[in-house]
Amino acid sequence: MAMGSIRSGGGDDDDGIDGAPMSEMNVTPLVDVMLVLLIIFMVAAPLMTTGVPVQLPKTTAQKVAQAKKPLEISIDKEGKPYLAKEELTPEGILPRLRALAAEDPSQVMLVRGDREVPYGKIMEVMGLVGQAGFTKVSLIAQSPGGALPSAPAAAAPATGTAR
Numbered sequence: 811m812a813m814g815s816i817r818s819g820g821g822d823d824d825d826g827i828d829g830a831p832m833s834e835m836n837v838t839p840l841v842d843v844m845l846v847l848l849i850i851f852m853v854a855a856p857l858m859t860t861g862v863p864v865q866l867p868k869t870t871a872q873k874v875a876q877a878k879k880p881l882e883i884s885i886d887k888e889g890k891p892y893l894a895k896e897e898l899t900p901e902g903i904l905p906r907l908r909a910l911a912a913e914d915p916s917q918v919m920l921v922r923g924d925r926e927v928p929y930g931k932i933m934e935v936m937g938l939v940g941q942a943g944f945t946k947v948s949l950i951a952q953s954p955g956g957a958l959p960s961a962p963a964a965a966a967p968a969t970g971t972a973r
Contacts, residue, residue: 880918881910882950883939887924889931903935907942915943922950 884892891898898906910917919939923932932949939947 878914878917880920880948882920882922883907883935885921885923885927885932885935887926889927891935904938904942907939907944911943915945917944918946918948919944920948920950 882894883898886892891903893906893910921932921936921939923935936947936949
């Protein structure tokens with residue numbers, strides 16, 4: 811086995827390549843390999859989340875009920891309470907709310923009060939809602955952009971305070 815010396819500079823070889831070392835690295839093949847791996851993982855990832863295939867038993871149980879739309883009690887600028895669009899009398903508000911709470915005490919009750927109504931009146935109505943048996947009570951306010959917030963999920967309180 812013969813050991814030859816590497817010539818440094820000085821002239822062109824027969825193949826036209828200079829013997830000086832390269833100072834830069836070609837990253838194009840690396841990028842190509844990484845893109846292929848990325849595509850393989852993007853295709854394979856959803857296939858790996860399926861889990862173990864099983865044959866589920868059949869049942870006659872009813873499906874889980876979807877969350878109900880929350881009830882709304884509104885207080886207009888004169889201080890009159892309304893349940894949806896039904897006006898409630900001061901002496902009839904508690905029996906009506908108790909009847910609704912007896913049907914479903916976990917029902918969400920949203921309280922909307924006009925900005926000109928005294929705070930004490932809104933708190934009085936919220937107290938009646940709590941007395942009636944509702945455990946999820948929330949205040950509704952208008953967002954700064956002017957649009958009303960969307961109805962909250964059954965477990966999350968709306969904009970404001972929850973009891």
